[in-house]
Amino acid sequence: MTNPFVDKIRGYAPLSRDDEQLLDDACHQSRSLPPGHDLIREGAPSAVFVVLAGWACRYKMLPDGGRQIIAFMMPGDFCDLHAGVLAEMDHSIATLTKARIATIPRARMEALIDARPSLSKAFWWTQLVDEGVLRATIVSMGRRTTMERVAHLLCELCFRMRNIGLTGDGPYEMPFSQIVLADAVGLTPVHTNRVVKKLREAGALEMRPGSVIVSDLARLAKIAGFDDNYLHGRLNHRSG
Amino acid sequence: MTNPFVDKIRGYAPLSRDDEQLLDDACHQSRSLPPGHDLIREGAPSAVFVVLAGWACRYKMLPDGGRQIIAFMMPGDFCDLHAGVLAEMDHSIATLTKARIATIPRARMEALIDARPSLSKAFWWTQLVDEGVLRATIVSMGRRTTMERVAHLLCELCFRMRNIGLTGDGPYEMPFSQIVLADAVGLTPVHTNRVVKKLREAGALEMRPGSVIVSDLARLAKIAGFDDNYLHGRLNHRSG
DNA sequence: CGATCGGTTGAGTGACGTCAACTTTCGTGG
DNA sequence: CCACGAAAGTTGACGTCACTCAACCGATCG
Numbered sequence: 001m002t003n004p005f006v007d008k009i010r011g012y013a014p015l016s017r018d019d020e021q022l023l024d025d026a027c028h029q030s031r032s033l034p035p036g037h038d039l040i041r042e043g044a045p046s047a048v049f050v051v052l053a054g055w056a057c058r059y060k061m062l063p064d065g066g067r068q069i070i071a072f073m074m075p076g077d078f079c080d081l082h083a084g085v086l087a088e089m090d091h092s093i094a095t096l097t098k099a100r101i102a103t104i105p106r107a108r109m110e111a112l113i114d115a116r117p118s119l120s121k122a123f124w125w126t127q128l129v130d131e132g133v134l135r136a137t138i139v140s141m142g143r144r145t146t147m148e149r150v151a152h153l154l155c156e157l158c159f160r161m162r163n164i165g166l167t168g169d170g171p172y173e174m175p176f177s178q179i180v181l182a183d184a185v186g187l188t189p190v191h192t193n194r195v196v197k198k199l200r201e202a203g204a205l206e207m208r209p210g211s212v213i214v215s216d217l218a219r220l221a222k223i224a225g226f227d228d229n230y231l232h233g234r235l236n237h238r239s240g
Numbered sequence: 241m242t243n244p245f246v247d248k249i250r251g252y253a254p255l256s257r258d259d260e261q262l263l264d265d266a267c268h269q270s271r272s273l274p275p276g277h278d279l280i281r282e283g284a285p286s287a288v289f290v291v292l293a294g295w296a297c298r299y300k301m302l303p304d305g306g307r308q309i310i311a312f313m314m315p316g317d318f319c320d321l322h323a324g325v326l327a328e329m330d331h332s333i334a335t336l337t338k339a340r341i342a343t344i345p346r347a348r349m350e351a352l353i354d355a356r357p358s359l360s361k362a363f364w365w366t367q368l369v370d371e372g373v374l375r376a377t378i379v380s381m382g383r384r385t386t387m388e389r390v391a392h393l394l395c396e397l398c399f400r401m402r403n404i405g406l407t408g409d410g411p412y413e414m415p416f417s418q419i420v421l422a423d424a425v426g427l428t429p430v431h432t433n434r435v436v437k438k439l440r441e442a443g444a445l446e447m448r449p450g451s452v453i454v455s456d457l458a459r460l461a462k463i464a465g466f467d468d469n470y471l472h473g474r475l476n477h478r479s480g
Numbered sequence: 481c482g483a484t485c486g487g488t489t490g491a492g493t494g495a496c497g498t499c500a501a502c503t504t505t506c507g508t509g510g
Numbered sequence: 511c512c513a514c515g516a517a518a519g520t521t522g523a524c525g526t527c528a529c530t531c532a533a534c535c536g537a538t539c540g
Contacts, residue, residue, distance in 0.1 A: 058375070060375075067383075068383045090372060090467075130371070138378060139331075141382055142381055143426060146495085146496080178518075186383060190521090191497070197520085209504075225302075229330055385527095417485090427528075430487095431527090431529070449485085
């Protein structure tokens with residue numbers, strides 16, 4: 001019964017048996033959802049969503065119908081310590097694949113934070129890491145070529161997958177379409193396709209309808225100029 | 241002797257006299273710095289920087305010499321709860337104008353957080369707001385036209401200036417060059433200049449060498465499609 | 481008074497978006 | 511088992527937007 005949420009938090013702070021139990025219990029109310037399901041303004045009016053299995057993303061729709069994906073979420077990631085704290089939600093969250101999502105009522109989360117300083121700090125740190133990811137995204141969008149940009153995003157996702165043990169060192173399969181990829185890198189699907197084609201010809205990727213497969217991460221990282229330090233993969237206090 | 245840092249934190253949590261005193265004391269060690277001065281890896285090996293006066297920014301240099309500005313900082317903003325926490329700094333921080341910067345040793349910050357839950361929460365919340373700003377930046381870079389993008393950034397800065405009482409409703413003068421602006425929106429200085437020209441012709445801006453002046457914020461906001469909700473301007477518990 | 485830095489403008493190029501057609505895959509129902 | 515339709519992917523032609531290169535202007539500062 002391994003809970004990816006607990007695993008993630010354990011990566012940021014030594015947890016007592018009690019702490020782990022509390023975290024795991026908090027996830028007991030979970031649902032299985034289809035791809036493309038919107039989470040926000042759902043269930044309890046202000047709750048924290050935790051991805052237990054599958055993929056999700058934060059995104060924003062624009063008046064002209066365009067969509068920008070702001071961040072990807074994979075098992076262990078949690079959606080929001082905000083919703084409750086800050087009045088309005090300026091973006092949405094949706095599943096990208098079939099996913100299992102836990103909903104933790106805001107009050108329960110508050111209680112956890114107040115009762116357990118170690119958890120509170122761990123949450124805080126995950127937040128800092130997320131912020132680092134957002135900063136890296138901004139750099140990519142502002143100053144990298146489209147090829148570097150796509151490669152950089154895929155690299156990041158590969159490293160994150162590996163960090164949480166979703167995959168080994170083997171090929172990394174990401175279960176989303178080129179359209180999703182396009183929405184994330186800020187390009188049109190057509191042009192994204194052309195970039196992906198070049199990456200494939202460079203031997204870094206393979207494709208299957210509905211998923212991207214990174215077959216040669218080292219090559220991809222070289223193309224992207226990728227440096228994983230900002231992900232702070234695993235901090236040093238992994239307690240045994 | 242009003243301290244913008246204290247003012248900002250007070251915006252996020254009711255502070256006792258004691259709290260305010262603690263915060264203010266923490267800023268007592270401050271320096272005046274010239275424009276373009278790099279802060280990171282400076283002073284104490286891991287410290288928190290607080291902007292007391294002037295402007296600063298986070299930025300990242302790329303191998304090809306390009307620079308991406310990731311975030312602007314104005315009085316009251318603080319630079320880093322990270323530096324110490326997460327091992328490596330993946331970007332830099334620099335002054336944009338002559339600025340007064342306080343340096344709070346990491347240990348002292350830790351002590352404050354541990355001793356005062358109310359401060360801890362307030363810090364956390366400022367972090368959430370900062371994250372919202374980063375998300376908005378990503379949306380701009382990915383899906384807005386260059387004109388909207390420049391306008392959106394300037395709008396954001398105007399609102400933030402007003403929120404902290406840096407200016408009234410009057411014209412908003414931002415003391416940086418078009419080059420800085422270009423580094424922030426991810427365009428070349430030349431093209432930024434052309435965009436700025438159009439905004440000027442639209443009657444939203446004026447320019448002076450070394451600064452941008454927003455003379456008609458409403459017009460600019462309309463061009464940008466700007467909605468300030470993500471800034472969470474002032475939360476509701478401003479204690480008297 | 482010259483040097484430097486920011487700003488301004490023009491001409492030419494390349495990258496990315498748009499539009500449109502066509503293919504492949506997959507799921508569904510006859 | 512096959513037929514169909516929907517959704518993803520692929521490719522080409524073409525237009526526009528943003529970059530590059532280059533020249534020049536205007537302030538400010540030593």
